[in-house]
Amino acid sequence: MKTTSFQALTPASIGSDTIFGVSVITLGVAKGHGLLIDETTLAQVVKCGNAAKSGIKVKVGHESGVEEIVGRLVNFRIEEEKVLADLQLFQTSPRRDFILELAMKTPESFGLSISFEGKPQDVDGAVYARCTRLRSVDLVDEPAANPDGLFEAAVDETQKGENPMKEEPTPAPMAEAPAPDRKSTRLNSSHVSESRMPSSA
DSSP, X not given: XXXXXXXXXXXXXXXXXXXXXXXXXXXXXXXXXXXXEOHHHHHHHHHHHHHOTTOEEEEBSTTOOGGGEEEEEEEEEEETTEEEEEEEEOTTOTTHHHHHHHHHHOGGGOEEEEEEEOOOEEETTEEEOOOSXXXXXXXXXXXXXXTTOSSOOOOOSOOOOOOTTOSSOOOOOOOOOOOTTOOEEETTSSSOOOSSOOTTO
């Protein structure tokens, strides 16, 4: 699998409240999950993302609640074997300035990780991620499907961290058995998320 190198930001990449062209998910292997990301996966993520009238919420870490929603992703599209979108930060979020500064100065130090639902597809022994519902796309420090950071991504090692805004690491919760007709996955660490619907989807 081709590994893409980090691409330096241009002044046009970041506006006063919007970070343009952030990497959502990349073609390749999501290690630690036993899943492959193919063109179908990318197309499904784009379809689910653009179907959301108000955009897809962005939180700080997967395990956080509504108080950690910092913005939304809009304008999902596929470019160069990955899904890109534009991150619109809420002006009232207390983390807005911090996230903008991170994006400007060290975009490789954090990235986005998708939380989605969909039953994986087995094709000749290869298991491909399938997305029927995009729950959120969250800021994490080492996303499995975007390990090179916010703007460039190539799927790499199993990741451990979840929350770049907290000093202490967030422990991974125990996985529950997935429902037979639906699987909810977070592509940022080695655990599979709970299959039940969240209270604030």
